[in-house]
């Protein structure tokens with residue numbers, strides 16, 4: 052694997068290895084503190100981000116490397132009309148590795164053709180978000196100790212939410228996985244992924260309208276934000292934005308060891324009162340993101356420690 056565009060660019064063995072390295076980084080951070088000395092990461096973010104960009108940048112700094120980049124298209128030459136291809140070709144002259152986020156689906160595929168420097172997709176439109184999935188996998192591993200035999204409920208904007216698309220692509224390769232898609236009619240999980248990842252492999256899934264009807268079954272409840280920026284009209288967003296709000300009482304019938312995940316940012320879909328529940332895992336998830344990105348950078352730069 053030279054570039055990480057889709058989560059399926061990584062084999063399950065490579066994912067196991069990344070998780071193993073991330074766990075070692077957590078246990079022995081000092082061992083890695085100079086691993087990427089004199090290496091340069093470029094973060095090209097054409098869309099807003101807090102966790103993804105800052106965890107990439109923190110990851111590179113904690114490996115002893117350096118970072119350049121921009122956090123909005125408006126501060127780069129794309130505001131002058133430069134094409135993505137030209138921007139990437141230029142940055143490829145400076146950096147050793149590039150993490151990029153772009154509102155257009157497929158943008159990282161354009162980018163990978165224009166440079167020999169490894170490209171990491173940090174989110175492309177409503178398509179994929181493979182490094183969020185690595186974050187999610189490390190979180191599942193640290194909480195559950197396994198990737199098999201899990202019933203995973205995905206709730207909210209399953210149409211435009213790129214994190215759930217990548218997560219399903221990853222989890223569909225393990226055994227004993229059951230998916231329950233919890234979404235309003237308008238925001239259902241894309242059928243093309245159901246066909247290619249689930250039906251082709253005979254993986255069990257259900258589509259339901261409420262979280263209450265499935266709560267007792269779940270090992271993982273993955274909440275998502277309704278993706279306002281992907282809607283064609285504001286009225287639809289307003290109508291759908293508060294379809295699901297997780298509150299402490301809704302967790303009463305859930306398993307005691309169920310985990311609540313969310314890629315963040317949250318808007319209204321998880322009440323802050325849930326944060327005190329030991330099952331709430333979303334801030335731990337954010338922290339895991341830095342460690343697994345450290346492991347990913349090491350792998351992609353072919354650095355051995």
Ligand code: NCD
Pocket residue numbers: 102103174180183213214275276314315316
């Ligand atoms: C997600 C994203 O950008 O897709 N955020 C993140 O990277 N942690 C989810 C979202 O924006 O809702």
